[in-house]
Amino acid sequence: MSDKKKDVETTGHEWDGIQEFNNPLPKWWVYIFYATIIWGIGYTIAYPAWPLINGATKGLLGYSTRTEVAAEINRFEEMNAGVKAELASMDPADIVGNEAVYNYAIQSGRATFATYCSQCHGSGANGVEEGNGYPNLLDDDWLWGGDITAITTTITHGIRNDEDPDARWSQMPAFGDDYLADDEITNVVAYVGSLSGLEFEGDVTAGETVFMDNCTACHMEDGTGDREQGAPNLTDAIWLYGSSEQAIETSVRQGPFGVMPSWNARLDDAQVKAVAAYVHQLGGGE
């Protein structure tokens, strides 16, 4: 060994008396190195690799991540085809009682909601912000009904959607356009506020008269609203367009007209029911 060491070439470098040997690599190591080069060339032939002006070489194996994703999606859809068909043909009211269908509906409904509904209702389904006109789906207040059947109808046809004759429809008049005088509006806003304990400027008693004359057809005499007409309950703590004096006055003057599109053209029956079940279980369902 000591003899051998003398024979080994050095690289000629020396630091603090330490020389660097120029020892040869082990052969097997070198062969593995060559093998990786050959493997690398083979790999670029078999798989997409070389960039071209438009795109890249496709590779002999025809592999692509996109087709792999498509195959995965197909596999899962085939797996769920049975339960999905069952959901599509099911009465929405029965979904909760069927565990397999219900679990599928919640999971797929969550994904569908995130894709199609979250733009308005928010990814957390809370309508993003209080008073912005997009209903909070987590609370226990429902304009048009909160059981799965009612929610299914809403999603299928939409709200105030003139493209679908079956859409839920109602329209609050813009009372500011010559219907009510300014002081009448001030008074009726004060009265509406008083229904849920809010105190505004104006004559509540006079406002009550205005309310009884103009508003009870939809909002009912006690102000609790009417789901048949989508008329909100004015006595609770939930305000779709805000609870400030200014916000309520704007509603009275202009008449809110919240529109939701119908989804029966874009989503299939199973998807609609899945979203309905998902929204129902968010915490506000009836």
Next chain:
Amino acid sequence: MSSTDNPEPTQQLYAAREPVFPRRVRGRFRALKWWIMALTLGVYYLTPWIRWDRGPNLPDQAVLIDMANRRFYFFWIEIWPHEFYFIAGLLIMAGLGLFLFTSALGRVWCGYACPQTVWTDLFILTERWIEGDRNARVRLWKQKMDLRKFRLRVVKYIVWFAIALATGGAWVFYFTDAPTLLVDLVALNAHPVAYTTMGILTFTTIFFGAIAREQICIYACPWPRIQAAMMDEDTITVAYREWRGEPRGKHRKGEGAEELGDCIDCMACVNVCPMGIDIRDGQQLECITCALCIDACDEVMAKVGKPRGLIDYIALKDEVHERAGGEKRSLMKHILRPRTMLYTALWAAVGIGLTVALFVRPDLQITVRPERNPTFVTLSDGAVRNTYEVGVRNKHGESRPYYFSLGVDSPFDVAIEGSDERMVVVPADTETKVRVYVTSQPGSEEGMRDRTEIRLWVVDGVNGDRAFQDTVFNGRGQ
């Protein structure tokens, strides 16, 4: 390699391996290595076959890494994924243990307990049984291929393959019920992953242990380099007492034997070395301190009537001391020194910590994740509601009911989605996640306040065990 015959040596780019044929050796360290080999291999091959009764719903294998159900079973201990810190702790202990052993005893891990060493030893042993001892193997290696050589080679590779297959096979038994898997493996019914794993491990075992052998330690393993950084002048290594041995030479009477040192240049130390080095050249990266050269030299020294220990375990500091004419010193004072005691203390501290943690960990645990999108919901009566995703872990072998509450004088109401009883039934040995609603009274101060600290309690309906988790109730913040 030798360039002395060639006046202008051409630089060889690649070196072929010089085969190593370790000779059989007897002695105290060899005996110790046999015992350690029997113990480590025995533990490795037999552990998956130990049974342990855990009741009807749980596996009865004493040591089982159940990937599918995310459980690790070790006799009476069951580790869930969230308790991975036990594994981390064991790895820290293993690391500190290696530091300890390296600073005290040098490369003792490499020499005695490393799987590479143990399996290489096993492969060399079987090679010796089949082909004979060193001289026979060298002859066989040099001779041309004939029927006998072919037969011996075939037998050797069959035996090696069987060992390697058993090694890969034992590995997969740790991950699923061993008796069932064995039947499936033989019936060709097992999962492809089992066969693939066995195939890979069979190949690596035979390649690393039987074919590459010492080259793994020399070229592939990072550990010798790391250990070099942990050694100091007190570290015990295997060394040749050249001041006693040199000048070396054959002791023939009347040829100046009295001027020679104790080394008779019999090459026994070189012939037994599994790394193919000559320890008399001094400290080398290749040396794994397996001590076989000590045994070989002691045997020779006994025959020639000299004291043992021409090659011996010795600390670098003592080498200098003895060379200068000093007396032999005890190894113990090198082993027991502040550095090794500090490592021992750290190692023991982690060990004690883990043991205590193991005994005080609760059977019932809950996790609470407040829903943050949105942080609160106002209900029509003016009450404010928060939602929490609560995970309840039932570590018992039976399904149990768990009851939720917020404490007796809490101003909040608690409800569970889909249950009127504030109760959830968690199946045996699982975690169930439920959505829990906490609601303030309409118009209450808590509903308006920004944050209120709350404590969510869960009570085991069978044995009354309780667990709590503190969290926050978000009000309207007005």
